Amino acid sequence: MKYRKEGDHYLVVFDKGDELVQSLTELVAAESIEGGIVRGLGGVTNVVLGFFDTEKKEYLRKEFAGFYELANLVGDISLVDGKPFCHLHAVISDAEMRAFAGHLFAAEVSVTGELILTPGEKAPRQFNDEIGLNLIDL
Numbered sequence: 001m002k003y004r005k006e007g008d009h010y011l012v013v014f015d016k017g018d019e020l021v022q023s024l025t026e027l028v029a030a031e032s033i034e035g036g037i038v039r040g041l042g043g044v045t046n047v048v049l050g051f052f053d054t055e056k057k058e059y060l061r062k063e064f065a066g067f068y069e070l071a072n073l074v075g076d077i078s079l080v081d082g083k084p085f086c087h088l089h090a091v092i093s094d095a096e097m098r099a100f101a102g103h104l105f106a107a108e109v110s111v112t113g114e115l116i117l118t119p120g121e122k123a124p125r126q127f128n129d130e131i132g133l134n135l136i137d138l
Contacts, residue, residue, distance in 0.1 A: 013112065041071065052133070
């Protein structure tokens, strides 16, 4: 992964083989970013997407082992227990142009990953018992 600060945002380029979520989390920690937004695209493999089951209060996860276009990556940066947390959602598409979307747990970069990270206000999260998730606490 390579990155540079440009004005009020960071340009980030992931290399083939980088684990996207882990690498982004490490960048956010290294730069002491406590809030912000992320958007990006690229090519990925070994993707894990999730759908939050509101009745069970847990994520249903699905693995995607082939090669996929990362057609859209969007998310926010916040803090959970004082540590950086990247809340990311992704849309991936296969060779048949079928799209799959959900909460992004993991993705290995297969070609490149390009994103823009715009730091913002500090955004702490608190666990919400009713919902079953760490929600941004304003």
